[in-house]
Amino acid sequence: MDLPTVRDRFTALRDALPGVGIFYAVKANPTPEVVELLAQQGCRFDVASPNEIDLCLDRGARPETISYSNPIKKARDIAYAYERGVRLFVSDSEHDVRTVAEHAPGARVMLRILVAANGSTYPFGKKFGCTPEMATDLLRLAAELGLVPLGVAFHAGSQQLDPNGWDAAIADAALITAKLRAEGVELTTVNLGGGLPAGYREQPRPVADYAAAITASLRRHFGDAAPEVMIEPGRAIVAEAGLIRSEVVLVAKKSYADEHRWVFLDIGRYGGLAETEGEAIAYPLRTDKDGGPVGPVVIAGPTCDADDVLYQSTHYELPLDLRAGDHVDLIGTGAYTSSYSSVAFNGFPPLATYCVR
Amino acid sequence: MDLPTVRDRFTALRDALPGVGIFYAVKANPTPEVVELLAQQGCRFDVASPNEIDLCLDRGARPETISYSNPIKKARDIAYAYERGVRLFVSDSEHDVRTVAEHAPGARVMLRILVAANGSTYPFGKKFGCTPEMATDLLRLAAELGLVPLGVAFHAGSQQLDPNGWDAAIADAALITAKLRAEGVELTTVNLGGGLPAGYREQPRPVADYAAAITASLRRHFGDAAPEVMIEPGRAIVAEAGLIRSEVVLVAKKSYADEHRWVFLDIGRYGGLAETEGEAIAYPLRTDKDGGPVGPVVIAGPTCDADDVLYQSTHYELPLDLRAGDHVDLIGTGAYTSSYSSVAFNGFPPLATYCVR
CATH class of the missing domain: 3.20.20.10 (Alanine racemase)
Structure with a gap:
């Protein structure tokens, strides 16, 4: 914040x-x-x-x-x-x-x-x-x-x-x-x-x-x-005072014919991004690899919950060379995020907040 | 539990x-x-x-x-x-x-x-x-x-x-x-x-x-x-080992013509009942006043969040003499409840778990 x-x-x-x-x-x-x-x-x-x-x-x-x-x-x-x-x-x-x-x-x-x-x-x-x-x-x-x-x-x-x-x-x-x-x-x-x-x-x-x-x-x-x-x-x-830094856990395709990649982040709907329910709020994203060629993605969270998908209908493109371990920053995430975190769903800890003065 | x-x-x-x-x-x-x-x-x-x-x-x-x-x-x-x-x-x-x-x-x-x-x-x-x-x-x-x-x-x-x-x-x-x-x-x-x-x-x-x-x-x-x-x-x-005891916060109608009452409980979608999203899971309910005449209700949680409504499409009836302070027990709530609780949404604490041996 x-x-x-x-x-x-x-x-x-x-x-x-x-x-x-x-x-x-x-x-x-x-x-x-x-x-x-x-x-x-x-x-x-x-x-x-x-x-x-x-x-x-x-x-x-x-x-x-x-x-x-x-x-x-x-x-x-x-x-x-x-x-x-x-x-x-x-x-x-x-x-x-x-x-x-x-x-x-x-x-x-x-x-x-x-x-x-x-x-x-x-x-x-x-x-x-x-x-x-x-x-x-x-x-x-x-x-x-x-x-x-x-x-x-x-x-x-x-x-x-x-x-x-x-x-x-x-x-x-x-x-x-x-x-x-x-x-x-x-x-x-x-x-x-x-x-x-x-x-x-x-x-x-x-x-x-x-x-x-x-x-x-x-x-x-x-x-x-x-x-x-x-x-x-x-x-x-x-809202605009908040930034969530996430880490890419996995980038994968589900089939050889897939046109989009799945990008799994270490934060999802149960870690604070509850307002992505129904894809109502579309946060701007920023990555370590911005500037090069991009392609369409589905963005999902880290839990074993099938509903823990952030953006599937909303069109997002991310760098083609995005890899596990890279950062994806979610911009405008200062409202309705940390306090919505689940206490321990899937064993993942709640979102921590750090303030910048 | x-x-x-x-x-x-x-x-x-x-x-x-x-x-x-x-x-x-x-x-x-x-x-x-x-x-x-x-x-x-x-x-x-x-x-x-x-x-x-x-x-x-x-x-x-x-x-x-x-x-x-x-x-x-x-x-x-x-x-x-x-x-x-x-x-x-x-x-x-x-x-x-x-x-x-x-x-x-x-x-x-x-x-x-x-x-x-x-x-x-x-x-x-x-x-x-x-x-x-x-x-x-x-x-x-x-x-x-x-x-x-x-x-x-x-x-x-x-x-x-x-x-x-x-x-x-x-x-x-x-x-x-x-x-x-x-x-x-x-x-x-x-x-x-x-x-x-x-x-x-x-x-x-x-x-x-x-x-x-x-x-x-x-x-x-x-x-x-x-x-x-x-x-x-x-x-x-x-699932069947769990029971959540809630308290009725308010029973109200929104207009004089309303056919159903709104029953607000002190637990909702952000306090552990995340699986009521889309009304997918319909928990059996038990109240202090069971046995008398009943009528249709909408059931909602205690937060200032409009999505914190548990059952609106799913038909539930509750006792006509149900009042604020009465208990409503949610049966079959041992799975996907407590760990889904938000840490502090609206200032409400997460669901606590007590084990019965």
């Missing part, structure tokens, strides 16, 4: 979105040095579990900068967060709102709504969020239970490449906000969730384009009643 | 397949107590990495009972295995055969062939094995390089439910064996790989049916020249 790159990405986002509260999605990369650096820069934190709360507090974050944004949480985990000073929670169900009210009395709560996620590499499906109608009722309920109903949250889908990908959900949030205002319930904030993209083989547009589209959407739907805005980027801050 | 069940499954297999060398696929469950028990019972071991070799030797296995069956291995890992006394390797490429010859001189080597895997829940695709033609050449090469060309290996696909699922590959192995015998290269052994199924929601046929079909295939294709036989079961030995 290149820490200066993390800092640059954070400051670029902050400058592009002035006044917006940036909550780093810790799950993207929970390396302690990354969290510490971001805390020093004034970043806030989106956490998913008590361990992530502890990590942030241990590395210098103040509890009031933490949002417990996982709508799926145990009562005792809410109580633990409250005990450690966390006062902001995201919810999407009646049971969770009631549990927050019981174990985090007086806390601020946001209701997450279901949204369509067109344009996203990883659309979020229906696991998180509820309908706007239900969210409206639950914000009312939160107020009745003595919580502060802060606003609407959503997630436009991870690696959202379309600058207008946030627009429909912002419209929904504005409608809910206006409806509740008419009843005397004042929501102050909108939480835009994650989704800001990172550069892989495909480069997204400049961050300014996303900022401009989001700002225009907020203006269009909220008008003069501009809300406070939160955003929860993960990969946009850390 | 219920160790008596592990012992029972192993002895049932041994009794059903007399004379067959049973090599437990350590990757299925590397719990030290499981390995130790199996070593005491006379089981042998299929390993994928140096760490698995160390594990087996530390728990009482003798090196001559170990097969390094991963065709994808680094030169230094082969050298390490050799240094620790391992003398049996599975290969599927010219480079690997040459590397074994260099770093494990005189070792026995098997060549893995590509096979169709009809009837398997997890067909193996093309990651492992080479064409029979290439395998024949590589067995010849092994002999030339001073290795002992032991025979043909294959994998009929994991959770292979069809008792005849091994037949086509046994036929290929017999053809290669006959062809090389005519040239004076005597292969003594056939390695049937993994694939023996375990019971999940769907129960496979009795183990005797698989044993009978395999025995008949060997007889049919090898005739009187019966080879030594190896088999590498993983889940068939350990």
Whole structure:
């Protein structure tokens, strides 16, 4: 992990979105040095579990900068967060709102709504969020239970490449906000969730384009009643800071007629490259032998698992003289890699992280 | 992990397949107590990495009972295995055969062939094995390089439910064996790989049916020249010995019109249930509230990851009065669970294993 790159990405986002509260999605990369650096820069934190709360507090974050944004949480985990000073929670169900009210009395709560996620590499499906109608009722309920109903949250889908990908959900949030205002319930904030993209083989547009589209959407739907805005980027801050150095274990053909070689690396889907599932994320590659003639390859991991194939449909070419023992560097691997590693699948150890300052 | 069940499954297999060398696929469950028990019972071991070799030797296995069956291995890992006394390797490429010859001189080597895997829940695709033609050449090469060309290996696909699922590959192995015998290269052994199924929601046929079909295939294709036989079961030995106790984190609906409830457990795809990817394996469930009325559910894990949904297409019903804090036990979870756990995704700790004697 290149820490200066993390800092640059954070400051670029902050400058592009002035006044917006940036909550780093810790799950993207929970390396302690990354969290510490971001805390020093004034970043806030989106956490998913008590361990992530502890990590942030241990590395210098103040509890009031933490949002417990996982709508799926145990009562005792809410109580633990409250005990450690966390006062902001995201919810999407009646049971969770009631549990927050019981174990985090007086806390601020946001209701997450279901949204369509067109344009996203990883659309979020229906696991998180509820309908706007239900969210409206639950914000009312939160107020009745003595919580502060802060606003609407959503997630436009991870690696959202379309600058207008946030627009429909912002419209929904504005409608809910206006409806509740008419009843005397004042929501102050909108939480835009994650989704800001990172550069892989495909480069997204400049961050300014996303900022401009989001700002225009907020203006269009909220008008003069501009809300406070939160955003929860993960990969946009850390992905490009990461590089994984792998070693070629084997280069082989399966038959004499094979047109492509199989290149087996010493890292695969279970060693940290979980986001190659479905070949969703295509990392740029760099090798010791770059510059000479290349040919098509299938790229696979080292385990005895047939699913541990990284790129089979996605076209990659690698040097013809690539051999066992050569290095292949995977670029842009700072997000959703090390923490996804399996503990010991096939006896291979988890990915280790080294920070460059 | 219920160790008596592990012992029972192993002895049932041994009794059903007399004379067959049973090599437990350590990757299925590397719990030290499981390995130790199996070593005491006379089981042998299929390993994928140096760490698995160390594990087996530390728990009482003798090196001559170990097969390094991963065709994808680094030169230094082969050298390490050799240094620790391992003398049996599975290969599927010219480079690997040459590397074994260099770093494990005189070792026995098997060549893995590509096979169709009809009837398997997890067909193996093309990651492992080479064409029979290439395998024949590589067995010849092994002999030339001073290795002992032991025979043909294959994998009929994991959770292979069809008792005849091994037949086509046994036929290929017999053809290669006959062809090389005519040239004076005597292969003594056939390695049937993994694939023996375990019971999940769907129960496979009795183990005797698989044993009978395999025995008949060997007889049919090898005739009187019966080879030594190896088999590498993983889940068939350990799956049914495992039980994961989870806790319900949340039961919720996403809209007022929802016909099913979402049940969120405190374990999901990244906490050990990786085999629910594509909903391939459907575990039986047991709850504190069984016996009363039930209704349809979607079952999901606790992380902020939209892919962390266990069963959405597969029909499950759970008690209508199931609540946060109740237990849901996942049955048959002794294989491909704990070692697949992520180290810390979303800050959730890996699955812990407890052994019952």
